[in-house]
Amino acid sequence: MGILGLGLIGGSLALDLSQLGYQVLGVSLQTTTCALACQRGAVRVASTDWQLLAGADLIFVCVPLDQTVPSVARLAEFLPEGVVISDVASVKADIVAHCSWPWFVGGHPMAGTAQQGMGAAVQGLFRDRPYVLTPTVMTDPEALISVQMAVQDLGAKLVLTDPVAHDRAVALVSHAPVFVSAALLLAGVQADTELLGLARQLASTGFADTTRIGGGNPELGLLMARHNRAQVLVSLAAYQTQLQKLHQAITEEDWAQVVQALQTSQRVRGEFSPLPPAPPPYPAGPRRAE
Amino acid sequence: MGILGLGLIGGSLALDLSQLGYQVLGVSLQTTTCALACQRGAVRVASTDWQLLAGADLIFVCVPLDQTVPSVARLAEFLPEGVVISDVASVKADIVAHCSWPWFVGGHPMAGTAQQGMGAAVQGLFRDRPYVLTPTVMTDPEALISVQMAVQDLGAKLVLTDPVAHDRAVALVSHAPVFVSAALLLAGVQADTELLGLARQLASTGFADTTRIGGGNPELGLLMARHNRAQVLVSLAAYQTQLQKLHQAITEEDWAQVVQALQTSQRVRGEFSPLPPAPPPYPAGPRRAE
Structure with a gap:
């Protein structure tokens, strides 16, 4: 599992996925955030180098809303075919329309706290909370299944609907x-x-x-x-x-x-x-x- | 002290005033409410008979907003001169204008819970909460002082302003x-x-x-x-x-x-x-x- 962006959402995802036994690779802009993520046991390896994510099967893009589309485009430049990407942005139609990676699945976990950052990340943030996935006719069915399985592992309530x-x-x-x-x-x-x-x-x-x-x-x-x-x-x-x-x-x-x-x-x-x-x-x- | 209406506000006032050592007389429409108020130690005597309140120096009218003016008018028919009446309604201009009792002081404690009734009354409900009094040029200064002292006894934050x-x-x-x-x-x-x-x-x-x-x-x-x-x-x-x-x-x-x-x-x-x-x-x- 790869996590791009180790803030509250990315960090909390990493904590839960590591706890579940997945090998989690984390990427952040900040070396201090990488160090904190390792220290808290959220990731197995963390780096500021995006190439780390080339080793993942499924990548959650957990960057701010307006950086989601450019981040997916940048990942698409070097990722091998078939790596699944999902995002966590609170808007879907605009993002899904601009992410042309064939294995992209739009997502939106309805969870959060008033805090921000890796330091505020908590285990169980998504448990019993709605987690929306917005597949389209373009979405690869196996990509959707792999994100669905991760959402279910998190204990979240899966909601499938269209982006609009x-x-x-x-x-x-x-x-x-x-x-x-x-x-x-x-x-x-x-x-x-x-x-x-x-x-x-x-x-x-x-x-x-x-x-x-x-x-x-x-x-x-x-x-x-x-x-x-x-x-x-x-x-x-x-x-x-x-x-x-x-x-x-x-x-x-x-x-x-x-x-x-x-x-x-x-x-x-x-x-x-x-x-x-x-x-x-x-x-x-x-x-x-x- | 007299309390007309032993709901959440009247009941909580009664609990605090009794705790402070005042002799509290309570009037409610319901005999079961009277019994509960006695049982909880909120009042020394409770009755469905309004005449009980003729023995009080200061009466808090704690009835629903739209019954405040008629209740004050009914008290004025039998109370001796100089008995101070204050209310707890959340609107003041309309009420103050219609309460012609010379010793009336408009009041509004900014406190409450989601519950209703004597059973939900709690000690300390008014502590550190704003308690508004709205004297006018018609208000007897000594009547105002006696209500102010009770408000301070409750540990509330006194706010004096005009009704509008x-x-x-x-x-x-x-x-x-x-x-x-x-x-x-x-x-x-x-x-x-x-x-x-x-x-x-x-x-x-x-x-x-x-x-x-x-x-x-x-x-x-x-x-x-x-x-x-x-x-x-x-x-x-x-x-x-x-x-x-x-x-x-x-x-x-x-x-x-x-x-x-x-x-x-x-x-x-x-x-x-x-x-x-x-x-x-x-x-x-x-x-x-x-």
Whole structure:
């Protein structure tokens, strides 16, 4: 197994795959990251030299979203035929369309923590979490099977769908919410100083929850908007329509409609399955029994 | 001390005030609630008869928002002059304007849990949490002092402001966010079945956080909209303007503006002070040392 990019996702993949008995080869830009990955037992060999990955059967490309396509292209220049490549980017249509390597399988593990880097990598990050694969008619069936087997080894919940359906769904539940949440903080900034000061004093857990992802890493939000632009705009437009209806119902004092909408939202939220607890922080505890 | 309404807030107030050595008289509509309040040591005497409260110096009215004004009016019919009344409703301008009892002091403790009722009441619920009092030019100074002293006894952070400023601030950080959050769930409902099914599988903690308060009790959301309508509409309009600007920047691929907005929201969120952990569930552990 090869891992290109030993950050939170790549490092956590490496930890689990090594634990499962695979020989893991890791590549990072930083020698210090390579050293940490070896020290933590995440990889058997780590290097800053990409040629190391020529010895792998399956390579996970775990670099930032906007470096995924150029990284796959660079690997394709020297890899032997038949080496399977999968990525972990949160957008799929744009990436799958630009990765012409015949043994490429688009992937997106729906897992993470608020931390970054190899130091934050944890065992079991993918266990019981959705792991999306987005094969197309161009995907080699054996390449898909080999990635599927790795996903199952990780204990993740395999979800097979097409790249555009993936992008629509994550726009709704992951990308558009960043902007929905950020706009609440931006509305606060527009308030006068006295109001903002009082609002800061009175903000409670409800406000903290609603603004959490809007106050996150700006670069990640930008990547989502850039690379999943069409679907983010569709989701935001649908969202704005719903909010405008609520606004209008409150304006018109149509309380029956307001309560009906809130009953619907309460019901819908209950239909989203409960989420597992966050994984333990590094250093991780003993691996959970199978 | 008198407590009218032995729910989560009234019950938690009663527990703390009894612990502090006050003689607490409790009134509830339900005899079973009265029995539970006595059993838990929250009150010295509990009754379904409001006349019990004629013996109190200070009464906290802890009934649902829309019953606050009629409850204060009913108390005013039989209470002796000089008995101080304070409420706990999350809206102040509308209530303060309709409570003509000369010794009334509007109040709003910014505390709570996801539970309801006397059974869910906990000691220390108000400790280190903001507790707003909204005196006006009509407020008796001694009445204000007696409520202030009780708030300080509870270990809460006293915030004095005027009723309209309170309503503007809570509209921004508490009431409007309910609709901002609910609209995200309603946008999900509008999606086709296939998309919604996939979205349910892929929803992560970020979606759970952003939709938490929008999926809450519909009756509470309705009360906020009804009783703080003007300020909720102002906040929602300010919110919609900010979201529309983000939508437009993404449409126009003005990435500099998108990243700048996300940097601003990240900075602003950091300026909201960190929140204390939730109080322990009932049965509560030993009281924290002073």
